[in-house]
Amino acid sequence: MAQQEPVAAERLAPAEQPVEAKPDFILDRAQKAFEREDFVLAEKQFAMVLRQQENQEQALLGMGFIRANQARYEEALDFCNRVLVANDLLPEAYFLRGLIFEAQQEVVAAVEEYRKALLLDLDFIMPHYNLARIFQRLAQPREASRELNNTMRLLEQTTDEVIIPHSGGLSRAVFLEICRQDFSLLDLDVVVE
Numbered sequence: 001m002a003q004q005e006p007v008a009a010e011r012l013a014p015a016e017q018p019v020e021a022k023p024d025f026i027l028d029r030a031q032k033a034f035e036r037e038d039f040v041l042a043e044k045q046f047a048m049v050l051r052q053q054e055n056q057e058q059a060l061l062g063m064g065f066i067r068a069n070q071a072r073y074e075e076a077l078d079f080c081n082r083v084l085v086a087n088d089l090l091p092e093a094y095f096l097r098g099l100i101f102e103a104q105q106e107v108v109a110a111v112e113e114y115r116k117a118l119l120l121d122l123d124f125i126m127p128h129y130n131l132a133r134i135f136q137r138l139a140q141p142r143e144a145s146r147e148l149n150n151t152m153r154l155l156e157q158t159t160d161e162v163i164i165p166h167s168g169g170l171s172r173a174v175f176l177e178i179c180r181q182d183f184s185l186l187d188l189d190v191v192v193e
Contacts, residue, residue, distance in 0.1 A: 023052045023059075030062055037169060039066050055086045064096050065166075073100050091120040095127050095166065107134055125154045125175075126166045132182065141186045148186075152179045 030045030043066050049059040064079035077100055083093045098113035111134060114127040132147035155164070160173040167175055 023049045023056060026052075027056065027058055030059065034062055034065070035163065035169070039069060042066060055082065057083050057087055057090060060086075061090070061092055061096065064093075068096060068100050068103065071103070073104055076100050089120055091117040091124050091127075092166070094120070095124065095130075098127065098130060102130065102134070107138070110134065123154055125151055125164055128154065129167075129175075129179070132179075136182065136186070145183070145186055148179055148183050152176060152183075155179065 026045050027049050030042050030049065033039075033042035033045060042062060046059045046062040046066070049056050050063070053059070060079050060083045064076045064083065067073070067076035067079060076096065080093050080096050080100070083090060087093075094113045094117040098110045098117065101107075101113060102110035111131065114131050114134075117124055117127040128147045128150040132144045132151060135141075135144035135147060155172050155176045158164075158172045160171065162172045164170050164172060164175050170178070
């Protein structure tokens, strides 16, 4: 009696695949690894998703953020552009482009991308904060104050335990304290409220 070879998960129909081989399950593991800053595992998981679904937006974004963290900006932009071709209404894609341009000292382009992200999602905390930082560096305290106020207002609407997406793992409480310190460094004599 001949033994049958087990059927590889890749050859199974999607409904027959084990849960741990399905793209959504892998993507969830990748995003959790990314949030824990386990970028090696996250990259492997995102790559697995992209082998199954080459235009999966969240996996493309994840790979873009990882490449940006590795200072591989051209590759990060390539992933970002692939996302935007598939869906040009994702605020995270514009935020990622803003981060890349900011890292490359292209401040005007970074500001433009952060503003695009905010046009799509006014409650997206990180573009407000990144704009505030840019305006602080450019000695524009009025604009920096506005964006820090926006950041703090949004942070105050969440609970202390929440980890703020794309903040590098900062909790709401810690991030709020950082914003207050940043605000205290502004030249308030110039700021008119």
